[in-house]
Amino acid sequence: MLTVPPSTQAPHAVEAPGNDHNFRVRVRHGTTTRTLAESEIAQRYRDRFQAASNDVDRLHQVADADFGYLSTYLTSTAHGGRAVAPGRPTTRAGPAWPQFRPYGAPVP
Numbered sequence: 001m002l003t004v005p006p007s008t009q010a011p012h013a014v015e016a017p018g019n020d021h022n023f024r025v026r027v028r029h030g031t032t033t034r035t036l037a038e039s040e041i042a043q044r045y046r047d048r049f050q051a052a053s054n055d056v057d058r059l060h061q062v063a064d065a066d067f068g069y070l071s072t073y074l075t076s077t078a079h080g081g082r083a084v085a086p087g088r089p090t091t092r093a094g095p096a097w098p099q100f101r102p103y104g105a106p107v108p
Contacts, residue, residue, distance in 0.1 A: 008051070011036065011044045 013023040025036040036044070
């Protein structure tokens, strides 16, 4: 037996056979299907868009929480807020970052 979960993109409209682009929205009703009324279609679309909006809101909450955690972690670590790999020296001779050289330029 194969079980198919309900579509998150429902409702789905299908073209009625033999008509000039008349569409119907069908749903399962036990072992059969039935056609949705216009008010039911409208409610299902509202539910669909609300669910999508809730998903976006949740993604923003997770991203904000992760950003806050990361900011707190980086500002609380030693070395001026720079994360440093354990066991590696934190000082080195020369500039903090290598200088940019155009491709093919001689190495100083």
